[in-house]
Amino acid sequence: MTLPAVRVALAGALALAGCRTAAPDVPALVTSLTPESRAEITGAVSRALNGAPVTLADDALTREDTLVVERARHRSLDGTPSTGRDTGRPERFRLVQSGGRCVLVHEASGRRSTLEATTCRPR
Amino acid sequence: MTNRLLFVLAACSVVGLAACGGSNTTQSGSSTTYTPGVFPASSSLAAQCASPRTGTDPTTGKPYPDTPGSSTTENFWLRSWTNELYLWYKEVPDLNPGSYATADYFNLLKTTATTPSGNPKDKFHFTYPTAQWVALSQSGVEASYGAQFVVLASSPPRLVVVAYTQPGSPATTASLSRGAQVLTVDGVDLVNASDSASVATLNAGLFPAAAGSTHSFSILDLGAASGRPVTMTSANVTETPVQNVGTIPSSTGTVGYMLFNDHIATAEAELVSAFAQLAAANVNDLVLDIRYNGGGYLDIASEVGYMVAGPAATAGKTFEKTVFNDKYPTTDPVTGQALTPVPFHSTSQGFSGPQGQALPTLSLPRVAVLTSGNTCSASESIMNSLRGVGVQVVQVGTTTCGKPYGFYPADNCGTTYFSIQFQGVNALGFGDYPDGFSPANTLTSPGVTVPGCSVGDDFTHALGDPGEARLAAALGYFAGQPCPAAAAVAPPPGVGRSAASADGVAPKSPWRENRIYRR
Numbered sequence A: 001m002t003l004p005a006v007r008v009a010l011a012g013a014l015a016l017a018g019c020r021t022a023a024p025d026v027p028a029l030v031t032s033l034t035p036e037s038r039a040e041i042t043g044a045v046s047r048a049l050n051g052a053p054v055t056l057a058d059d060a061l062t063r064e065d066t067l068v069v070e071r072a073r074h075r076s077l078d079g080t081p082s083t084g085r086d087t088g089r090p091e092r093f094r095l096v097q098s099g100g101r102c103v104l105v106h107e108a109s110g111r112r113s114t115l116e117a118t119t120c121r122p123r
Numbered sequence B: 001m002t003n004r005l006l007f008v009l010a011a012c013s014v015v016g017l018a019a020c021g022g023s024n025t026t027q028s029g030s031s032t033t034y035t036p037g038v039f040p041a042s043s044s045l046a047a048q049c050a051s052p053r054t055g056t057d058p059t060t061g062k063p064y065p066d067t068p069g070s071s072t073t074e075n076f077w078l079r080s081w082t083n084e085l086y087l088w089y090k091e092v093p094d095l096n097p098g099s100y101a102t103a104d105y106f107n108l109l110k111t112t113a114t115t116p117s118g119n120p121k122d123k124f125h126f127t128y129p130t131a132q133w134v135a136l137s138q139s140g141v142e143a144s145y146g147a148q149f150v151v152l153a154s155s156p157p158r159l160v161v162v163a164y165t166q167p168g169s170p171a172t173t174a175s176l177s178r179g180a181q182v183l184t185v186d187g188v189d190l191v192n193a194s195d196s197a198s199v200a201t202l203n204a205g206l207f208p209a210a211a212g213s214t215h216s217f218s219i220l221d222l223g224a225a226s227g228r229p230v231t232m233t234s235a236n237v238t239e240t241p242v243q244n245v246g247t248i249p250s251s252t253g254t255v256g257y258m259l260f261n262d263h264i265a266t267a268e269a270e271l272v273s274a275f276a277q278l279a280a281a282n283v284n285d286l287v288l289d290i291r292y293n294g295g296g297y298l299d300i301a302s303e304v305g306y307m308v309a310g311p312a313a314t315a316g317k318t319f320e321k322t323v324f325n326d327k328y329p330t331t332d333p334v335t336g337q338a339l340t341p342v343p344f345h346s347t348s349q350g351f352s353g354p355q356g357q358a359l360p361t362l363s364l365p366r367v368a369v370l371t372s373g374n375t376c377s378a379s380e381s382i383m384n385s386l387r388g389v390g391v392q393v394v395q396v397g398t399t400t401c402g403k404p405y406g407f408y409p410a411d412n413c414g415t416t417y418f419s420i421q422f423q424g425v426n427a428l429g430f431g432d433y434p435d436g437f438s439p440a441n442t443l444t445s446p447g448v449t450v451p452g453c454s455v456g457d458d459f460t461h462a463l464g465d466p467g468e469a470r471l472a473a474a475l476g477y478f479a480g481q482p483c484p485a486a487a488a489v490a491p492p493p494g495v496g497r498s499a500a501s502a503d504g505v506a507p508k509s510p511w512r513e514n515r516i517y518r519r
Helices: A003-021 A035-048 B002-015 B071-085 B102-108 B196-206 B267-280 B298-309 B378-388 B469-478
Strands: A026-030 A066-071 A091-098 A101-106 A112-115 A120-122 B024-027 B030-033 B126-129 B136-138 B141-144 B147-153 B159-165 B181-185 B214-220 B228-233 B235-238 B242-250 B253-260 B285-289 B318-323 B347-349 B355-358 B366-371 B392-397 B410-412 B415-418 B422-425 B437-439 B448-450 B452-454
Touching: A035 A066, A035 A091, A035 A101, A035 A112, A091 A120, B030 B071, B071 B102, B071 B410, B136 B141, B181 B196, B196 B214, B242 B267, B242 B469, B253 B267, B253 B469, B267 B298, B267 B347, B285 B298, B285 B469, B298 B318, B298 B347, B298 B378, B318 B378, B366 B378, B366 B469, B378 B392, B378 B437, B392 B437, B392 B448, B392 B469, B437 B452, B452 B469
Parallel strands: B253 B285, B285 B366, B366 B392, B392 B452, B437 B448
Antiparallel strands: A026 A091, A026 A120, A066 A091, A066 B136, A091 A101, A101 A112, B024 B030, B126 B415, B141 B235, B147 B159, B159 B181, B181 B214, B214 B228, B242 B253, B318 B422, B347 B355, B410 B415
16 A cells, blocks of 8 residues: 555544544433433533522423523512613523433533433434 | 710720721731722722632632631722722712621612602612522523412501413412412411511412422412412422513504513513514504513613614614713723613524524504513613604503612622612613603602503403503503593402502512511
8 A cells, every 4th residue: 555545544534533523413302301310400500600509490401402591580679680780691501412412512611511311312 | 865875985985996086997817098088999908808708609610719807808898899880989978997897888888869759869789698699590490389479568468469470380280360369378367467477487488489399378369259279389480571472453453462571581582482473463553561570681671672663763773871980981890891882682682592683573663561660670771762762652550660770799708799880871861760760640750751651550350451451551542542540440359459559569589588577
């Protein structure tokens, strides 16, 4: 085998390896939200946001692949929101299936958390 | 009188010379001198704490910056921070930080001026424990039954009714609906009980602190002669912020209606869907029901403004401009960015859906808003900003809360402080409505007067029902009819309330301040 041929073969092998490691992200939904998977998702969201405490819905990520997280509503005694004129933005997460695994992606940072105790299916 | 004077003198001797006329206050780990009129940079005084925190700050992911200090050093930080950022810093008395407990000192660091109506100019000066303030939740998720209770009378004889419910919640499973009156909670008489233990039971049952809390109630449904037993378990309920979207045929054409309860992230997608639905129905007018909407994201308010008014009225116009104190005429002092007005957003901002998609619009020259004292902040911005670009805003209901202000909450030593730092003004530069907006015929109008009708809340009809008093008055206004007399307002049947009292507080808090009182 000539040197150029070796180079071509090597490049092809690397390309194949690259394809195997970069499985595409497929939008996904949680198939069954157990206490374990809920705790796992809550923990992944909290870690992505520096450990802040997070409350999720009982059906989180079972109907939509996007999870929007914002500051819990704090209200004054008269029931109105404490601030009420918020200029910030919420945090967004996406659930994807990647290589058969469920992965939670934090959109702002790109941080990916593989969910071992959670089962999901393509949306 | 003599005793009071003796107490003041004794207090001075305990605090010491530094607090009562001296100028030097030395703390462990820091040395700070109080010189009237001289304000060191707050950044040089931050995080010098009486009780320093350890561990990781969840807002930064880094160790807490706290170092040993005292309540006095915390007060020094508050003094400088207030002088730098408070909207009315020139009206704040310069008090010796060594003379006060920190909570008391913060409460004094605000203007004592009053509005033309006699109300305090600053009604929004408060703190939260930082550990509570930093808590996050999935958008719209709160531990509750999914019933929005309205407290029409918080002390005996009390009156608590359901304003609306969330679809798929424990409340709808229990068949609670608007106008239902709560008679008992866990066996306690809600109307008449007056002892502390009973009041605690009422608050715990009505406003559960967490999911999984089960309580029993007696509920008097609209039209029922007696109460029925109901048991509900609180859950992490997801709010549906936009409800009851529909159209109403009228003599003036097709009128659109929507109930918009909260400027949370998930509202964006629901609002887009609602306005698209009404645009497809070719509505001639819109009734925007924000009587229970206390605000939230300002950018969502801007989107609503655009979807009401359309491109011709809003292109290149300011939705709201933020104004800080006179030290910062061009720059946001917290972010360091140049001050640029919030425009009327013509595309989605990506709160709960794709970013950059064209928003539907009704392009209306007028809109009716249904309001109450719970209509606040970003909701008032919708009204003010539409008025700023020439859209006629018709107000039906009662006076709004009067909150044209905003904050950048700041943590120091475990307490998050809220001190008014900016005011929102519309395209005309107007933002002076500290007493709220009031319908024109309000008998004792404390706020900025807006064309429309003063009408109390009507719990005998569903929200969106053309027979509901506020919606009916809006439809009548569109048709050129006079406002109804106040007596037309309908409190729940069997309740001898005046029209004015049929408008209450709608507490939504997951943070459980008591809403029910002994007296």
